[in-house]
Amino acid sequence: MQAKDTSSEDQPLFIRLAASDLSQLSSHTGRSSGSSRVVALSISIPLGVAVLGTLFIGLWFIQCKRRRLLQKVDDDIPTLFKTFTYKELKIATNNFAHKLGKGAFGSVFKGTLSDKTLVAVKKLEGSTQAEKQFRAEISTIGNIHHVNLVRLRGFCVEGSQRMLVYEYMPNGSLNSFLSHKSEEADKVLDWNTRFIIALGTAKGLLYLHEECRDRIIHCDIKPENILLDEDFSPKVADFGLAKIVGRDFSRVLTTTRGTRGYLAPEWLTGVPITVKVDVYSFGMTLLEIISGRRNIDSSVQESQYYFPTWAATQIQKGNTIGIVDERIADKADIEEVRRVAVVSILCIQEDENGRPSMAQVVKMLEGISEGNVERYEKSLQALVDDQWVE
Incomplete structure (x- = not known):
């Protein structure tokens, strides 16, 4: 039987074995192929469970993070304000068709809610600045009410979307x-x-x-x-x-x-x-x-x-x-x-x-x-x- 010694500059190594030893080695090799399947199966099952567990933990972490974000928003907004979905506001504004104005942080669109109430939807743009303005408006106008301050009706937090829904002012800006x-x-x-x-x-x-x-x-x-x-x-x-x-x-x-x-x-x-x-x-x-x-x-x-x-x-x-x-x-x-x-x-x-x-x-x-x-x-x-x- 010839075996290679990979540590000796790739030169062949000759080993003398008895016939009985050779047959015993062959039978052992045959059994090991079946055992390898058992070993492979015993390894793959825990590995699969580990992968699924990691995936589950990752999804749970993302969900918790999203829940904390929404909770942080909810902490700043009285419960009387509605949380809108992106789909609802897209329908209300006819796919943001009627632009009322544009500012440094986004645009404002005219919309009609399902109950026929007219609203102004501010669609914030720019990830960092949009988030800053969203937080600023939520933490101020969301918690105050006065006849000479515009009224916030609700908001949308969905993925990267940040939108604020206000009462509609028919005569626009001064x-x-x-x-x-x-x-x-x-x-x-x-x-x-x-x-x-x-x-x-x-x-x-x-x-x-x-x-x-x-x-x-x-x-x-x-x-x-x-x-x-x-x-x-x-x-x-x-x-x-x-x-x-x-x-x-x-x-x-x-x-x-x-x-x-x-x-x-x-x-x-x-x-x-x-x-x-x-x-x-x-x-x-x-x-x-x-x-x-x-x-x-x-x-x-x-x-x-x-x-x-x-x-x-x-x-x-x-x-x-x-x-x-x-x-x-x-x-x-x-x-x-x-x-x-x-x-x-x-x-x-x-x-x-x-x-x-x-x-x-x-x-x-x-x-x-x-x-x-x-x-x-x-x-x-x-x-x-x-x-x-x-």
């Missing part, structure tokens, strides 16, 4: 009216409607800052985020950048910013922010409500034109009515215009400590109290002293 150049009567907001929108928005912010359980900084107040119902009552919307501040704290550090043209100066310094950033943005929005014009005109260079400076100059000259939207100026209540103008100037002061609180803003708009005259005059003069082109 921006669509302020920036509209048409003379059509139904596209021009009269002064009374504008004043109601200004006051209602102020009350919504007051609730966020001082009346709900946790102080909430919206961080992105602008006409696009003020929605109008069938009666043109305002509802503050889009809480994707909102920050929750405990009642024991007044400031919060954040790397996110609002929108250019509405940013308070402190945003640019990187210091922790307060609710006064919302006050500043609201003041800029007030100027647009009065005038029907954007505070930054993209058609001219920013260095040549800054609307708040122009408006402050007109007010200082005693021409307050001159900053009112020319389409409604002849029918505007000049006393209300003056009050709103004073509030707007006080709100956009560079020094955050000089800006009024939203509680003070509401009282000033309602005519219950007057603004700080000295601060108003200083703020007005500071704006007038800026460079501008008439």
Whole structure:
């Protein structure tokens, strides 16, 4: 019998065996083939069980992770809100056919639920940012309710899909009216409607800052985020950048910013922010409500034109009515215009400590109290002293 010794440079190795030993070896080899089948079977069964067990554990882990995710969401949302499936919302929006608008984190679509209720479905896009905005909106608007805040009806968490379902606002955003150049009567907001929108928005912010359980900084107040119902009552919307501040704290550090043209100066310094950033943005929005014009005109260079400076100059000259939207100026209540103008100037002061609180803003708009005259005059003069082109 010849055997190879693989450890000796592949040279053959000869072994002398007796005939009886050779037959015994052959019979043993025959038996081992049957035994090998038994051994193979005894190994394959436990191995299969182990594989199935591993697969089961993996599926159980995924399910638990999903359950924890849903539980985390459920912990933030009152039980009165419905959990929608992706299929339900796809049907409700006719496969997301009617787009109402698009923002930095996704698009909003008009939908009709099975009970014929109209809704606005916000479909968030971008995995990381979508998740952040979803969490931000759930943890803020999901736990509060006010007549001047948009109402959340439900949500969808399914795979990578993140969607929020809101009450439908028939008249869209305030921006669509302020920036509209048409003379059509139904596209021009009269002064009374504008004043109601200004006051209602102020009350919504007051609730966020001082009346709900946790102080909430919206961080992105602008006409696009003020929605109008069938009666043109305002509802503050889009809480994707909102920050929750405990009642024991007044400031919060954040790397996110609002929108250019509405940013308070402190945003640019990187210091922790307060609710006064919302006050500043609201003041800029007030100027647009009065005038029907954007505070930054993209058609001219920013260095040549800054609307708040122009408006402050007109007010200082005693021409307050001159900053009112020319389409409604002849029918505007000049006393209300003056009050709103004073509030707007006080709100956009560079020094955050000089800006009024939203509680003070509401009282000033309602005519219950007057603004700080000295601060108003200083703020007005500071704006007038800026460079501008008439």
